Amino acid sequence: MRIAIIADVHSNLEALETVLRHAEGENALGQVWCLGDIVGYGPDPAACMALLRRFDLRCVPGNHDHAAIGLLPTDDFNRDAAAAAHWTADQLSPEERSYLESLPHIVQEGDFTLVHGTLRWPIWEYLYSPDVALAHLQRQQTPFGLVGHTHVPMLVVEDEKAKEGCRMYYPEDGTAVKLDDGRLIINPGGVGQPRDGDPRASYAVYDSDARTVTLHRLEYDIAATQKKMEAAALPRWLIYRLSIGQ
Ligand code: ZN
Numbered sequence: 001m002r003i004a005i006i007a008d009v010h011s012n013l014e015a016l017e018t019v020l021r022h023a024e025g026e027n028a029l030g031q032v033w034c035l036g037d038i039v040g041y042g043p044d045p046a047a048c049m050a051l052l053r054r055f056d057l058r059c060v061p062g063n064h065d066h067a068a069i070g071l072l073p074t075d076d077f078n079r080d081a082a083a084a085a086h087w088t089a090d091q092l093s094p095e096e097r098s099y100l101e102s103l104p105h106i107v108q109e110g111d112f113t114l115v116h117g118t119l120r121w122p123i124w125e126y127l128y129s130p131d132v133a134l135a136h137l138q139r140q141q142t143p144f145g146l147v148g149h150t151h152v153p154m155l156v157v158e159d160e161k162a163k164e165g166c167r168m169y170y171p172e173d174g175t176a177v178k179l180d181d182g183r184l185i186i187n188p189g190g191v192g193q194p195r196d197g198d199p200r201a202s203y204a205v206y207d208s209d210a211r212t213v214t215l216h217r218l219e220y221d222i223a224a225t226q227k228k229m230e231a232a233a234l235p236r237w238l239i240y241r242l243s244i245g246q
Contacts, residue, residue: 007148040064
């Protein structure tokens, strides 16, 4: 079975459509695993939710999903993120709000554990450094973990011989991670707002027969998303950052 692994869609319908079309391209897609932040920042929260929910979806919530439904105060958000969260809140129907509210913070699927941030603080913590990766791995009950939140594609390999207890890699487009005995954490990068300096949408495909997780980067119609954001009067920096992948 082939499964699309996505994170941080952020209401970017053009990026999400491009990713799902690519994932469906070669063979039928079994499931979609979403690591949170479907909404926030972008112009199409409801349409992104509707598109994702047409698939056999496994999904955890992110901080922006929680902010949009009032489960998380926006005090800790920067001004632009808070403005987008309030705009997003007005776009969601009661049914869409209760869907986001119903999502479990951690989901286990076979050999994988899905969470937005880390298993220590599922909604908020960024997995950037080896010490945070180790705190996450201590709580990971499956061989493989999937996280989002940083919007940066990353691979962590647990390695007791390494000085810091694990090794961190930043995989490029087309990298296939072979799943074997080692314990891993994978971040597929951000679909709707990449932040590694590459503006292309980022996601991964898990092939359960080949036992690989392959990273993909895809160009999408950034200008179309930006036009919609301008029409919605969303903050200028949020519009511009899509062009530079930050
Ligand atoms: Zn995010």
